[in-house]
Amino acid sequence: MQDVARGGVWAVVVAAGRGTRVGAALPKQYIAVAGQPLIGHTLSALCSHPGVRGAVVVLAADDAHWPGWSEMAGKPLLGCVGGESRADSVLAGLQALPDEVRADDFVLVHDAARPNLRHDDLTALLERGRADPVGAILAAPVRDTLKRAGDDGGIDRTEPRERLWRALTPQLFRRLQLGRALESARESGIAVTDEAMAMELLGMRPLLVEGDEENFKVTTAGDLARFGFVLSQRLHGSGAS
Template sequence: MSPGSLVAGAHAAQVWAIVPAAGRGQRFGGAMPKQYVDVAGRPLIAHALHALLSHPAVCGAVVALAADDAWWPGWSSMDGKPLLRVDGADSRAGSVLAALGALPEQVRADDFVLVHDAARPNLGHADLGALLERGRGDPVGAILAAPVRDTLKRAGDDGGIDGTEPRERLWRALTPQLFRRLQLTRALEAAREAGVEVTDEAMAMERQGMRPLLVEGDEDNFKITTTSDLARFEFLLARRTLHGENG
């Protein structure tokens, strides 16, 4: 194998990650944004970043923060990999767009980029590896997701049950989500121009007529929204530490 092909192979094997973290997490409560709540001696966002950057296929990350964020510790690297900061926006889509524009020049237009929630600190390497393997083999990309297992009820205006919804083909969207840099940029810009607030990156791609793959992920890759979610993560982290697992 030639040196040139080795370089090309190394480039193809690695991706950059984007972590939108400009929000305050109002449902969580408290004066401090939830991504900075301490868990086992580290801010919550540090656990989410470590879950990404400790994977060998991820070569760096861009974090989109509020312009007036006073809690960011000023990290410029983590796990031996570059960590860049950019000012985010009022919306998730705006923050992701800002981070896409701040990616290093070596990240090409057709390269895949991961987008991961700052409040999902329990991402496993097996799930991330499965997403990368399947998503990079697809022309659009893929997202981690979990099949809906609960019975779903449709509520009426008075709080009563109007009906039961079929769940057989319903999935809950998780992160990371994996898309090509230029395709994702154009999809988010198109949604913004149409005045549509997308709640995740896949929604923006769907609006363009694209069909991302669903890659089943672990239910433990949950989003910290309430204090009970935080307690659950603390329990899982303590159990992992007790058993000597990496994380």
């Protein structure tokens, strides 16, 4: 853990989305779970790790719900306004990082709607990702049988699941390389769905680091209830952090 903590990294936390599929009046990142907004749980899990030095939170331009936090777990929080796309928002976050973050320093990118990040997973990502020339992402192997559907909704065939992974966050890349990859994708008119995809488009091969499947993204009301259950189990001593 000491090696991970030495020269801690900054994080960009993307919180500019609307989260309409949850079906709530508030953006999903501000829905209270166990007395705290979802984004508070996310930032606490991230910033309480000794390998994280601080975070930039990327917000929507008209965000009226951000509590204005300037620190979390004793680490500095900075805010900035995001863009129309995920790539635009991450680019804004990279630009808002403090001057102490050099071009070749590694930076984490994390979803505000992934509140259940385990410290063990983040430690593994930092240790292995910073030893890789490109960087790394947390990911989970696909375990379900995959079916390809036809236009009529029927099954066309079963797809092999070997070597298939579900991309999670955080994802860890060098500040300058990631910025250039995102700008290149934008100039090419490609809507990247995660940071690794932008790096892949430049011919780079990020490392996959297996993470816990409980690091799920809150997208629906069911996901929100699931996280509430996880918290209740943890509070009663039967859940892992």
